[in-house]
Amino acid sequence: MSAPCQWVRSVLTAWLDGELKPSTAEAVRRHLAECEACRAHLNLLRESWRLLDEAPPAPVPAEFTERMMARIVEEKELSRFAARLRPHERRRKVLASVAGIAAGLLLGIAVYGWTGLATKPVSPVEDEVSRHVSFLEDVDLLDEIAVIQAMDRPDEGPADTTDGA
Amino acid sequence: MAKAIAVSAGSYEQAGRRGAAADYDVSLMLRFQKGEEMAFQELVQRNHARVIGLVYRFISDASDAEDLAQEVFLRIYRARHSYKPTAKFSTWMFRITANVSLNALRSRANRKDDVSIDQVTDFGDGPRALPDHDTKMPDHDLHQAELEEKVREAVSELPEKQQVAVVLNKYEGMSYAEIAQTIGCSTMAVKSLLARARDNLKDRLLLYIRTGRGRQRVT
Numbered sequence: 190m191s192a193p194c195q196w197v198r199s200v201l202t203a204w205l206d207g208e209l210k211p212s213t214a215e216a217v218r219r220h221l222a223e224c225e226a227c228r229a230h231l232n233l234l235r236e237s238w239r240l241l242d243e244a245p246p247a248p249v250p251a252e253f254t255e256r257m258m259a260r261i262v263e264e265k266e267l268s269r270f271a272a273r274l275r276p277h278e279r280r281r282k283v284l285a286s287v288a289g290i291a292a293g294l295l296l297g298i299a300v301y302g303w304t305g306l307a308t309k310p311v312s313p314v315e316d317e318v319s320r321h322v323s324f325l326e327d328v329d330l331l332d333e334i335a336v337i338q339a340m341d342r343p344d345e346g347p348a349d350t351t352d353g354a
Numbered sequence: 355m356a357k358a359i360a361v362s363a364g365s366y367e368q369a370g371r372r373g374a375a376a377d378y379d380v381s382l383m384l385r386f387q388k389g390e391e392m393a394f395q396e397l398v399q400r401n402h403a404r405v406i407g408l409v410y411r412f413i414s415d416a417s418d419a420e421d422l423a424q425e426v427f428l429r430i431y432r433a434r435h436s437y438k439p440t441a442k443f444s445t446w447m448f449r450i451t452a453n454v455s456l457n458a459l460r461s462r463a464n465r466k467d468d469v470s471i472d473q474v475t476d477f478g479d480g481p482r483a484l485p486d487h488d489t490k491m492p493d494h495d496l497h498q499a500e501l502e503e504k505v506r507e508a509v510s511e512l513p514e515k516q517q518v519a520v521v522l523n524k525y526e527g528m529s530y531a532e533i534a535q536t537i538g539c540s541t542m543a544v545k546s547l548l549a550r551a552r553d554n555l556k557d558r559l560l561l562y563i564r565t566g567r568g569r570q571r572v573t
Contacts, residue, residue: 237560256420
């Protein structure tokens with residue numbers, strides 16, 4: 190496509206709508222008089238635009254204004270209702286916020302207490318005791334009892350504490 | 355994401371103020387703003403056909419068009435305290451109308467995307483889902499119905515801004531400057547939007563031009 194054809198096609202819609210300056214419109218008209226391809230393009234644009242008239246307009250309901258005004262009445266009632274609700278709503282929101290803050294505080298205290306105990310610093314004495322406790326946890330108490338009982342009966346000697354397998 | 359059409363400030367607003375001064379609807383809106391409810395009723399009475407007509411061009415469903423037109427007037431009603439007569443009343447009203455219509459189209463598109471597998475398999479019975487034009491409609495009616503459908507489809511498949519520009523230009527007879535004011539862009543941008551839109555429409559309706567099916571009423 191030649192440069193003049195490209196230019197004309199880019200402004201054809203505006204030309205059809207009468208939206209070009211007179212001098213530009215005249216240049217388009219002169220080109221169209223000479224160029225069959227652009228005239229064909231123009232016809233397609235024109236015809237497709239006219240086809241849009243085939244889509245029928247909307248049916249307009251006769252009672253629209255009455256229905257609209259009835260909806261406005263509903264809207265006003267809703268606004269009034271909302272206005273009446275508003276103070277209660279505000280109070281409810283304040284209460285909810287206070288309850289939320291209180292719950293948050295309680296949760297915070299509980300979590301701090303729990304993690305605080307778990308990581309509580311240990312004194313040297315407690316440390317010593319806990320080491321013994323962990324040693325004692327490793328001792329089989331039943332074995333120890335059997336040894337002590339055997340020692341109480343000197344003629345028998347220490348009993349075999351293992352299972353009789 | 356919903357993008358509302360917004361009027362930009364500056365030259366459009368100045369041009370709008372000039373139009374607003376001689377606009378009876380603006381005076382009705384100002385009277386309504388001062389508490390005169392009858393002025394709002396008159397606004398509805400004077401403009402509802404245009405609003406319904408415009409919504410219908412986007413939505414293509416008469417019942418939905420009425421509901422959405424009510425939504426438009428409801429927004430006007432709610433905006434009475436913030437309304438400023440910076441433009442022609444129709445410019446403002448059509449901007450609201452375009453926004454309400456495009457929002458509805460977006461919701462529809464989302465609902466379509468949300469169709470479940472169960473709903474899809476419900477259509478598995480086949481032919482009952484298709485309109486039986488051939489047995490019920492005479493040839494002329496069939497062609498006309500098909501043509502109307504194709505025309506609506508061609509417009510609805512345009513990108514949103516092109517669609518709005520086409521509807522305002524074609525069905526409301528708005529100039530490029532008025533469209534620019536309504537959708538908040540420059541006149542040059544409208545020129546470009548309409549050029550692309552008309553090119554798209556030409557391509558989409560080509561079959562109906564060439565076969566002459568659209569020529570019954572196109573002379």
